[in-house]
Amino acid sequence: MLKILLIEDEFIIAKDIKVLLSKNNFAIVDYARNYNQALDLFLKNTYNLVISDINLNDKKDGIEIITEFSKLKKIPVVYLTAYSDTDIVTRAEKTMPFAYILKPYNNNQLMATINLAILNFNKQTSAIPKQAKNTSKLELLTSREKEVLVTLSSGKITKEIAEELNISVHTVEQHKKNIKKKLNLTTIGELIKFTMSSELFVFK
Template sequence: MLKILLIEDELIIAKDLQLSLQKDEFATIDIARNYDESIALFLEHNYDLVISDINLKNSIDGIAIIEKFSDIKTVPVVYLTAYSDSKIVDRAKSTMPFAYILKPFNLAQLKITINLAFLNFKKHEENIKPSDENRALLETLTKREKEILIILSTGKTSKEIAESLHISSQTVEKHKQNIRSKLSLKTIGELINFTMTSKLFMLSE
């Protein structure tokens, strides 16, 4: 089970996310509402991932907190933001986040984004460069097919993918067949290799 630090100063939102992500043992969530709580928890625990709202009410925002974290340890970061403003995104990029998600979002989107963050973190750790050929092929996939490819590449089964996206296992299998056909790939290993050399770094819609 994943251990995640959630930095969110709106307690109702934080508690809702905590309950939702802890359901079905997807993750355990610790909540921090400001800079001091965030640093204390980050130093005390070994987190697999950090989810941080960019826009916190106090003077130190989520980006500044992640900048401090990077001096301690590098972990995958997912930013939550209500804005897709290029200046905010560019500032956030300087802290090397591995995914973003725009508010409002649903639980399925957040889980996909968490999986995307782990995928991008692995690419970074292994210094895997994106392939121009794979980037072009990626554009032949629908949004749903990209979502399934992301989750599939983290080792999830069709049943687990179906549960994350709230669709049937049969629907997942059909999408997997379409993905294989469009990419001319046959095995799960080939699909994972394709995903690892494709540029899947974007703001969630």
């Protein structure tokens, strides 16, 4: 199970995200409302991912907090923001986040983005080389097939994928069948290796 640190000063949004990510044992979520709480949790625990609102009503905003965190440990980051202001994005890019999600967010988008962020982070920190031929094969897949592939590669079983993407078990199995046929792969291990060695970027 994933362990995620959520930094968000709006209680209702934080509660919604925590409930969403806690479903089906997807993740354990620790919640911080400000810099001091976030730093205390980050130092005491090991996390797979940090989700941080950029605009916090505190002495430090989300970008400043993540900047400090990055000096302590490299970890994938997903930013939440109500704005797409160029200056904010420019500042945020210096911390090398894996994705930005604009509020109001879509639940399926949030789940898929988390999976992709972790996969991309693991790919960058592992010894698995990127292969151009695998990246080109991604063009054979539909957007939904890419979502299924990423979720599958993150260790989810068919039922979990169906619940996470809000589709039927039968639909997931059909997508898996199509993916294997298009990529000419047969095992889950081959699919994971393909995902890790291709340029499967975060959905915007």
